[in-house]
Amino acid sequence: MKKKRQLPPGYGDNDDYVLQRDEGRSAPFANTSRPALSKSTWTAPPPSKKKMSAVFLSQEQTQILRLAEEGHSLFYTGSAGTGKSVLLREIIKALRKKHSKNDDAVAITASTGIAACNIGGVTIHSFAGIGLGIESAEDLAQKIRKNKKSSSRWLRTKVLIIDEVSMLDGDLFDKLSRIGSILRKKIQPFGGIQLIVTGDFFQLPPVTKGGAETKFAFEATLWKQAISRTFNLTKVFRQHDQVR
Ligand SMILES: Nc1ncnc2c1ncn2[C@@H]1O[C@H](COP(=O)(O)OP(=O)(O)OP(=O)(O)O)[C@@H](O)[C@H]1O
Numbered sequence: 475m476k477k478k479r480q481l482p483p484g485y486g487d488n489d490d491y492v493l494q495r496d497e498g499r500s501a502p503f504a505n506t507s508r509p510a511l512s513k514s515t516w517t518a519p520p521p522s523k524k525k526m527s528a529v530f531l532s533q534e535q536t537q538i539l540r541l542a543e544e545g546h547s548l549f550y551t552g553s554a555g556t557g558k559s560v561l562l563r564e565i566i567k568a569l570r571k572k573h574s575k576n577d578d579a580v581a582i583t584a585s586t587g588i589a590a591c592n593i594g595g596v597t598i599h600s601f602a603g604i605g606l607g608i609e610s611a612e613d614l615a616q617k618i619r620k621n622k623k624s625s626s627r628w629l630r631t632k633v634l635i636i637d638e639v640s641m642l643d644g645d646l647f648d649k650l651s652r653i654g655s656i657l658r659k660k661i662q663p664f665g666g667i668q669l670i671v672t673g674d675f676f677q678l679p680p681v682t683k684g685g686a687e688t689k690f691a692f693e694a695t696l697w698k699q700a701i702s703r704t705f706n707l708t709k710v711f712r713q714h715d716q717v718r
Contacts, residue, residue, distance in 0.1 A: 532709050535561045541703060543568050547669040549639070549692075550705040555712025558672050562593060562637060565670055569633050578630035584637035585673075585680075593637055601627065601634075602650055611652035618657060628657045631667050639673035643680045644689030644697070651696045663700035671701060 531539060535557055538550050542565045552558050566582060573579030582595030590597050599607055603624025604614050618624045636642065651663040658665025671691075680688040691697060 529560055529564065531561065531564060532557065534705070534707055534709065535564070538705050538707075539564055539568060542670055543572060545668055546703055547671075547701055548703040548705065549669075549671040549701045550707060551672065551674050552707030553674060553676065553710065555710045556707035557709070557711050558674070558707060559592070559637075560711075561707070562635070562670075562672055566593070566635065569635075569670075573632055576630060576632065578627060579632040580635065581627070581631045581633065582635045582637075585641040586638060589638040589641075593635075595635070595637070598636055598642065598646075598650065602653065603627070604650075604653070607646055607649060611649045611656065614649065615653045615656040618653065625657060628654060628665070633668040633670060634664060635670045637672055639671045639691050640675045640677055641673070641680050642691045644691050644694035647691045647694035647700075648696050651694075651700055663696045669700055 538548065538561060541548055550558065550561070566580065569580045581601050582590075582593055583598040583601045584590040584593060584595055585598060587597055590600075595601075599605070602614075603618045603621050605617075607614065609617070618628065654665035654667055655661055655663070656665075658667070660666045663669075675690060675692065680690065694700075
């Protein structure tokens with residue numbers, strides 16, 4: 475039976491920023507209630523001899539960037555073209571600068587190899603050193619301990635970025651969180667690592683295991699504990715004729 479799609483918890487909980495519930499998103503691309511493509515998006519800055527920043531983040535993007543810099547664990551989403559990737563690149567830049575003394579502080583990962591490539595990262599499986607990740611969290615943690623590279627990565631990471639989270643299985647999210655707690659000897663989810671998670675749960679779902687029912691990451695037991703803020707980007711930047 476087809477699973478009913480639902481929004482992650484936290485939508486609308488947050489009063490720092492407008493988190494608009496976009497009811498129309500259960501029928502992606504076919505709904506008129508989505509924000510109209512903005513005409514006043516961005517005009518290229520005038521040519522100048524001085525090096526200028528190419529991106530001017532919107533107010534909602536800036537708000538998320540600021541919270542990421544302050545160390546909050548957050549999830550942000552938004553439909554296609556709302557600038558999730560652009561924002562992620564800015565967050566990575568800012569957090570790398572913040573943790574410039576530790577090269578391993580910012581771990582950039584995604585649920586799939588292609589998505590990871592797009593952001594210059596690795597898959598979450600590769601970061602975690604879990605292989606296929608079939609074993610229990612305890613067994614996997616034991617295995618990771620024997621691998622110096624993987625275990626030191628877990629210990630040195632301060633921020634874990636996960637892109638395309640819609641394709642990450644909820645049980646795996648819980649497992650990774652427990653592994654982090656075991657290896658870092660801290661009870662908090664992911665052993666206290668800051669999480670920056672993004673993706674669109676209305677785009678790509680997790681891969682099914684031989685037809686088995688999949689659990690979205692936001693349905694994970696530890697999702698709510700691990701993610702303190704949830705944001706929905708609403709301003710669409712991509713124009714109709716723009717190719718992805
Ligand atoms: N703050 C901004 N100012 C101007 N243009 C922006 C801004 N943010 C994003 N864009 C532009 O909007 C387009 C879509 O951005 P981006 O690819 O980051 O969206 P996305 O949400 O990741 O889309 P998708 O989910 O389809 O991958 C790009 O052309 C990008 O350059």
